[in-house]
Amino acid sequence: xxxxxxxxxxxxxxxxxxxxxxxxxxxxxxxxxxxxxxxxxxxxxxxxxxxxxxxxxxxxxxxxxxxxxxxxxxxxxxxxxxxxxxxxxxxxxxxxxxxxxxxxxxxxxxxxx
Amino acid sequence: xxxxxxxxxxxxxxxxxxxxxxxxxxxxxxxxxxxxxxxxxxxxxxxxxxxxxxxxxxxxxxxxxxxxxxxxxxxxxxxxxxxxxxxxxxxxxxxxxxxxxxxxxxxxxxxxxxxxxxxxxxxxxxxxxxxxxxxxxxxxxxxxxxxxxxxxxxxxxxxxxxxxxxxxxxxxxxxxxxxxxxxxxxxxxxxxxxxxxxxxxxxxxxxxxxxxxxxxxxxxxxxxxxxxxxxxxxxxxxxxxxxxxxxxxxxxxxxxxxxxxxxxxxxxxxxxxxxxxxxxxxxxxxxxxxxxxxxxxxxxxxxxxxxxxxxxxxxxxxxxxxxxxxxxxxxxxxxxxxxxxxxxxxxxxxxxxxxxxxxxxxxxxxxxxxxxxxxxxxxxxxxxxxxxxxxxxxxxxxxxxxxxxxxxxxxxxxxxxxxxxxxxxxxxxxxxxxxxxxxxxxxxxxxxxxxxxxxxxxxxxxxxxxxxxxxxxxxxxxxxxxxxxxxxxxxxxxxxxxxxxxxxxxxxxxxxxxxxxxxxxxxxxxxxxxxxxxxxxxxxxxxxxxxxxxxx
Amino acid sequence: xxxxxxxxxxxxxxxxxxxxxxxxxxxxxxxxxxxxxxxxxxxxxxxxxxxxxxxxxxxxxxxxxxxxxxxxxxxxxxxxxxxxxxxxxxxxxxxxxxxxxxxxxxxxxxxxxxxxxxxxxxxxxxxxxxxxxxxxxxxxxxxxxxxxxxxxxxxxxxxxxxxxxxxxxxxxxx
Numbered sequence: 002x003x004x005x006x007x008x009x010x011x012x013x014x015x016x017x018x019x020x021x022x023x024x025x026x027x028x029x030x031x032x033x034x035x036x037x038x039x040x041x042x043x044x045x046x047x048x049x050x051x052x053x054x055x056x057x058x059x060x061x062x063x064x065x066x067x068x069x070x071x072x073x074x075x076x077x078x079x080x081x082x083x084x085x086x087x088x089x090x091x092x093x094x095x096x097x098x099x100x101x102x103x104x105x106x107x108x109x110x111x112x113x114x
Numbered sequence: 115x116x117x118x119x120x121x122x123x124x125x126x127x128x129x130x131x132x133x134x135x136x137x138x139x140x141x142x143x144x145x146x147x148x149x150x151x152x153x154x155x156x157x158x159x160x161x162x163x164x165x166x167x168x169x170x171x172x173x174x175x176x177x178x179x180x181x182x183x184x185x186x187x188x189x190x191x192x193x194x195x196x197x198x199x200x201x202x203x204x205x206x207x208x209x210x211x212x213x214x215x216x217x218x219x220x221x222x223x224x225x226x227x228x229x230x231x232x233x234x235x236x237x238x239x240x241x242x243x244x245x246x247x248x249x250x251x252x253x254x255x256x257x258x259x260x261x262x263x264x265x266x267x268x269x270x271x272x273x274x275x276x277x278x279x280x281x282x283x284x285x286x287x288x289x290x291x292x293x294x295x296x297x298x299x300x301x302x303x304x305x306x307x308x309x310x311x312x313x314x315x316x317x318x319x320x321x322x323x324x325x326x327x328x329x330x331x332x333x334x335x336x337x338x339x340x341x342x343x344x345x346x347x348x349x350x351x352x353x354x355x356x357x358x359x360x361x362x363x364x365x366x367x368x369x370x371x372x373x374x375x376x377x378x379x380x381x382x383x384x385x386x387x388x389x390x391x392x393x394x395x396x397x398x399x400x401x402x403x404x405x406x407x408x409x410x411x412x413x414x415x416x417x418x419x420x421x422x423x424x425x426x427x428x429x430x431x432x433x434x435x436x437x438x439x440x441x442x443x444x445x446x447x448x449x450x451x452x453x454x455x456x457x458x459x460x461x462x463x464x465x466x467x468x469x470x471x472x473x474x475x476x477x478x479x480x481x482x483x484x485x486x487x488x489x490x491x492x493x494x495x496x497x498x499x500x501x502x503x504x505x506x507x508x509x510x511x512x513x514x515x516x517x518x519x520x521x522x523x524x525x526x527x528x529x530x531x532x533x534x535x536x537x538x539x540x541x542x543x544x545x546x547x548x549x550x551x552x553x554x555x556x557x558x559x560x561x562x563x564x565x566x567x568x569x570x571x572x573x574x575x576x577x578x579x580x581x582x583x584x585x586x587x588x589x590x591x592x593x594x595x596x597x598x599x600x601x602x603x604x605x606x607x608x609x610x611x612x613x614x615x616x617x618x619x620x621x622x623x624x625x626x627x628x629x630x631x632x633x634x635x636x637x638x639x640x641x642x643x644x645x646x647x648x649x650x651x652x653x654x655x656x657x658x659x660x661x662x663x664x665x666x
Numbered sequence: 667x668x669x670x671x672x673x674x675x676x677x678x679x680x681x682x683x684x685x686x687x688x689x690x691x692x693x694x695x696x697x698x699x700x701x702x703x704x705x706x707x708x709x710x711x712x713x714x715x716x717x718x719x720x721x722x723x724x725x726x727x728x729x730x731x732x733x734x735x736x737x738x739x740x741x742x743x744x745x746x747x748x749x750x751x752x753x754x755x756x757x758x759x760x761x762x763x764x765x766x767x768x769x770x771x772x773x774x775x776x777x778x779x780x781x782x783x784x785x786x787x788x789x790x791x792x793x794x795x796x797x798x799x800x801x802x803x804x805x806x807x808x809x810x811x812x813x814x815x816x817x818x819x820x821x822x823x824x825x826x827x828x829x830x831x832x833x834x835x836x837x838x839x840x
Contacts (some may be wrong), residue, residue, distance in 0.1 A: 006464055019211075021161055021165070021166075023140070023147075024211065024212055024213045025165065025166075025211035025213065026161060026162075026164070026165035026166040026210070026211060027164075027165065027213065028163075028164060030182070060611060061353045064147045065141075065143045066412060069147075069161055069536075074507060087593055088541075088593070088595065089163070089530065089532060092163060092532060092533060093163050093164060096164065096532055097164075097533035097534060097543075098544060099461060099533055099543050099544055099547065100467075101194060101195075101196065102195070102196040102460070102461060102464045102466050103189075103194060103195030103196045103466045103467065103468075104293065119826070121810050121825065121826060124809060124810045125810040125811070125812070126809065128807055128808050128809065131807065132807060144796070149775065152747055153777055154744070171671075235747065235749075264813040265813075266812060266813055268812050269781075269811065269812070270690070270812075270813055271752060271756075271780075271781040271783075271784035271785040271813070271815060272749070272752040272753055272755075272756050272785055273751075273752075274781055275746065275747050275748065275752065275778075275781075276749060340743070347758075349753050349757075349759075352749060352750060352752070352753045352755075353725075353750055353753050357748060357750075387761050388760075388761070391760075392814050402826055505802065621810025654676075
């Protein structure tokens, strides 16, 4: 399987780096100070391919703490904060788009039309 | 019910200890993720969108009530209170933490359960049909042969690092309820002209990016030769299956590229060298395994006892459930009961811890402590006395698994899709949920009759969409979810791949499209009892395609 | 990389000889399959143990006529996930009856030790030092197998038939 670093990194907007925490598999985001956070607000965001590449490399090297790092799009909301930029990242951020059988999932993801 | 003995338990316990050590080495950094990943996969531990996922094997879909209670415990203690039964009759837990896995595995091992070989490039869970051992039309219990093979391929030194996964299915009934021909290797028991029992061997089935139905490479294999022949097939695959391209690595590609005859010849050559060696099956060895399947001590009961007949007459809902969810049993006075895990608005195949506990109790009381799981993602109580059916129905109804929709349009088979799975392109569960809402009217469902909808969230086809009467495949187009629709697939002894009816439709239109297809069927069928699949076969997909795309 | 044989780290007696290099006298050598096949008759007559490194995408049947003269066969795991050499090993041991040393080389990690031993390997070029040191301890972890293995252990099926008591049919688990 090719490493994300082997693929040419094309950026067409703001991106962040995300992965899953080793211990519990929780979704985490790479911060500018080379940590992992479950809070998207802590994610380092860039629109520069070279910066993104560095962020990704440092994330991949940190495989003791998180696995499966990759670059994912974000988009800016009206309030200036960042939200995940595609459905997959929305689902990772907020949980499944469905009500879980034994109770409700994390506050709801609006079903896309 | 297969009874584990000290050997089985020791093997599993040693594997748990090994995994505990591997996890520790992962946390210490001694193992990188690249090194650890194949090792965790060999124990059924995936990394998905939200968390780790643990896939636990349910060999040939058979569970004891004790095991089902343990699954409920796992759901409560280590997960979010529910589990998901899959199209390979395994169970998945979607919210697992790696650091708790060794403990979860130790718990599972205490009842003889494990995740060994539910992932990785090895031989996966060997499946058969959920009515094994009790179906009137079976020749003998296929699970015995599944167990013979299972033991042989578990931690097999030669076949643990094959080009790709390998799925085996065993069938012994005239009606194929296990979807034999979509497996890498299928074994169909039958009698030859001399009256001997043996297996038709079929190889190279599989769905996914390049779907194939399995081809017969040996029309009749004697029971004695089963293991040596399976070994020869696996050895041929291990040596010559492609390893350069993950999409071309299954045995179906090898069979297709060589041609079935050349492939069969390769297998035969290898087989000749080993068939009279240690793998020749000693009847005593088979009897030893067969003897550890415990069968119920059925009471001598009559069919259609008065309590049943009376209840059937007096209660329309009960009668409808009986007709839909209860099948004939080989023992007089008994019945096979299917539990629907497809409630309106629910996730196909999901089951809560509370439901599992309740079903386990019911199984103890009414099914000799045994439960089955089928590839359609429903459960079965295989040994219910007919006179107990009214009580069982009331109890199942309370648990929410007596929907009476088995085989009907709302009995949807779906993979977890983009809500859970890191491989997915699109969601499948909300599509299934919406469809159950559109078709909530049970009279409409009965009018439509047997209608299998299969939904996959990506080309890996875990929802088996290629063999659905209506197949739905999620794809991604410009960041949006779209769905390809196929019609006319079948998974039984007349297996067939579905035909694409036209361009993919967007997420919001899928339920409308299925309603249009159903409406078209009602208009086009020759008689009310012409099944949907038969109407499609008779007319082809054109009339349906016209209907669907007329306004799209 | 450390060589492990008989459960211990050992020095490699064998010298790997490049295809273009001259073959030293009276010293155990390992040559490539290509070189061996080009000059088999002469090589097997040579004074000194002969080892052949066989690629994992070449049928071992080609080597079979010579096995009586070959002391060592090296089989390769380019990545440990590439398990072709397991089949080659079993073919050499069981079908061809090879009695010499069978060495696993390449991406050989501790988690494959028991598979390798049971497939018939008895010599291991182990990638990581820590794994090499732990060889014996790792193998001791497994006492039960379902299949026949080259390590001579009786598979579970036969052990069950040999051990006396019939299993209870009451549904009680053992």
